Amino acid sequence: MGGREEVMDRLAGCSLDLCTGPLSRHGEGMKTNTAYVHGYSPQEARRLGDQADTLAALLHAGTAYAAGSRVLEVGCGVGAQTVHLARNSPGARITAIDRSAESLAQARSYVTAQEPGADVEWHTADLHHLPFDTAAFDHVFACFVLEHLPDPDHALAALRRVLRPGGTLTVIEGDHGSVLLHPDSIHAHEVIGHQVRLQAAAGGNALLGRALQPLLTGAGFDQVVVRPRTAYADATRPALVDGLTRKTFIAMVEAVRDEALSTGLTTAADWDRGIADLRLTADEGGTFHYTFFKAVGVNP
Template sequence: MSSPSAVATADYVHGYSERETARLGDQADTLAALLHTGTAYPAGSRVLEMGCGVGAQTVHLARSGPGARITAVDHSADSLAQARARIAAHAPEADVEWCHADLFDLPFSPAEFDHVFVCFLLEHLPDPRRALAVLRRLLRPGGTITVVEGDHGSALFHPASAHARAVIDCQVRLQSAAGGNALIGRQLHPLLARAGYDDIAVRPRTVYADRSRPTLVDGFTRNTFIAMVEAVRDEALAAGLMTEADWDRGITDLHRTALAEGTFHYTFFKAVAVNRADTGLPAPGR
């Protein structure tokens, strides 16, 4: 659900508008406890955040691991500029080095990092296994990778609506057409295993919102999930995925899940794995 701009060839289906930047910030702040609990890097450890985007997750990484040395990488110079400003405003004491680079052309040495953190990046890549293999070579033996991804197939809501389900499916189909996978959360374990990691542990991180949880209704249901789906309206209509009338009905129905009688459920998947010491895997491009 976040920025994929770690790779020059990735087509970010959500776009780079000011609205999208705000959405990413709302998402990171609303879900900080859910996604970052259990992730706290020791002081002095070398942490690579791949695909940092506008720094929405970088702020929370820095807060949960004060003293860690974070290298935040993104392919978009504009996103990095926004990330710098966000850190300066919200975590000025953080030790962050910024790097403008492509995931498949990184200026780092093998085993340079103790930990790698990847959040909402793999969903936008045409070859996520290759990306994970590249990142494994930058980890010291015994170092860890943490991967967080969503899965739009996990969205459950009330009132039920086939039209609301259809607009979500439009986003999934457009992301697939752009070379990504909005259902990747369920695949993290096999992807990490194929990339050569050991001790893989994947745990669901579930968001559930109803009127008793107004912060989640606003921060997640409305401002994160529905806003993300609404942003692909023009693309969906241009591609002929739905009629305008059906789209508008679907979005209206989706908004009903954030009203007094509505509920919304979504599952993120958080994986932690260890870099094994052998180097017997084929090159990342194979």
């Protein structure tokens, strides 16, 4: 990110109101650098793998492509979702792209180890400048990608170009405004809000899930259907408490601590109090709720 003054300019308009303000307009009018707010550390790679494995049944249910189908996965990252795409659609011909060559190298190794028979081609490419012919794919899959873009509508136009008429687009996004906690804590919600603000300043929108239907419809897709996929964790679901609450969500928020402090969003004491309260939701007697949104549209 830029200097402190520039960053504070970006953050100034980021209201904690989850329904209005720059966040609900994908950062419109804000200076952005389109950085991946979670970073590319080994810890983040592990978090993405934990997230994908924990949520595979929830997010990938109903997504299976016929053998021989040409499937484009955009923003594949370290291959965490690619493994589940390949596992659910044996025989599909998957093309996975990411702008990070380092992430693609990790993805290739990970998928080869997990699904050695998967038919996957790997390309370093920018989603806005896809190196594929028009109508080259039968299906497009994008999971947790649009939330990091300042112009998701333009990205969807690029995806429509490479999708054949009658082909499907599947988009999965979260929405940090859907978080419900017990014990509830304003301090925990404040640290979540800091992550939302930082993602907005980087050009993204951590509240994008709620907007998928109008977003895809506005991009020209037909028959758009959005289904909420609710994740709920309590002591009776220890795998979800560990995989979702601790290793996915809390780990994601904790990762922006240094940036939240350096940009003046919070103090160390306030941050630590909020994280401590957030961790209580993963203890005995705590509960955590989050809603993902899965949208499917057809290219007319």
